[in-house]
Amino acid sequence: EIVLTQSPGTLSLSPGERATLSCRASQSVSSSYLGWYQQKPGQAPRLLIYGASSRATGIPDRFSGSGSGTDFTLTISRLEPEDFAVYYCQQYSSSPYTFGQGTKLEIK
Amino acid sequence: EVQLVESGGNLVQPGGSLRLSCAASGFTFTYYWMTWVRQAPGKGLEWVANIKQDGSEKYYVDSVKGRFTISRDNAKNSLYLQMNSLRAEDTAVYYCARGSYGGVYWGQGTLVTVSS
Numbered sequence: 164e165i166v167l168t169q170s171p172g173t174l175s176l177s178p179g180e181r182a183t184l185s186c187r188a189s190q191s192v193s194s195s196y197l198g199w200y201q202q203k204p205g206q207a208p209r210l211l212i213y214g215a216s217s218r219a220t221g222i223p224d225r226f227s228g229s230g231s232g233t234d235f236t237l238t239i240s241r242l243e244p245e246d247f248a249v250y251y252c253q254q255y256s257s258s259p260y261t262f263g264q265g266t267k268l269e270i271k
Numbered sequence: 272e273v274q275l276v277e278s279g280g281n282l283v284q285p286g287g288s289l290r291l292s293c294a295a296s297g298f299t300f301t302y303y304w305m306t307w308v309r310q311a312p313g314k315g316l317e318w319v320a321n322i323k324q325d326g327s328e329k330y331y332v333d334s335v336k337g338r339f340t341i342s343r344d345n346a347k348n349s350l351y352l353q354m355n356s357l358r359a360e361d362t363a364v365y366y367c368a369r370g371s372y373g374g375v376y377w378g379q380g381t382l383v384t385v386s387s
Contacts, residue, residue: 164333198372198373198374200316200373202316207366207377207378207379207380208308208316208366208373208377210373210374210375213374219375220375251315251316253316253318253372253373255371255372255373258321258330259318259330259331259332259333260306260318260321260371260372260373261318262315262316262317262318263315264315265315265316
């Protein structure tokens with residue numbers, strides 16, 4: 164099973180700042196089958212990024228994904244108030260399709 | 272419009288059984304793998320199981336193997352999760368999602384509580 168470790172656990176930033184979230188895999192994620200989700204309280208997860216770097220339909224271009232192999236990054240270029248939420252990475256390279264433990268992005 | 276609507280969540284005693292359903296609409300159900308993902312209260316997401324379009328392949332996370340069974344009825348555009356020998360640690364919101372891993376379309380979730 165591929166274990167995904169996200170860091171930091173909590174990130175405190177202000178609107179307008181840049182956010183960088185990390186996701187490290189215990190073994191290589193082939194073909195960059197890595198996605199990023201945003202989840203707000205009481206809501207289902209929302210897919211932001213798939214294939215490590217492709218934005219899902221309707222996702223603003225301030226969200227970008229990068230990385231390959233075992234190291235992946237989600238960057239939010241300029242934080243908007245609605246971006247404060249929990250973010251999860253997920254690998255779908257090897258079953259079971261595991262999630263990271265999440266990074267909480269909170270308002271500073 | 273793609274819609275996924277879960278039902279069947281409830282309070283059940285440890286060792287009991289429950290069957291979750293997911294009604295799909297707004298897309299051709301037979302074209303897609305389908306997935307169950309769960310989230311324990313205040314915790315992260317856990318991929319549980321998925322099933323191929325024709326039901327010929329099914330995969331599970333180790334923690335539910337031998338206890339949970341995923342199935343589908345393509346004539347009814349429905350996905351199911353039969354959960355047996357339930358444990359306290361199975362308490363979670365269960366989401367169904369279109370696709371083999373999660374992806375874009377998710378239901379709103381149904382709450383399963385395992386407690387005496």
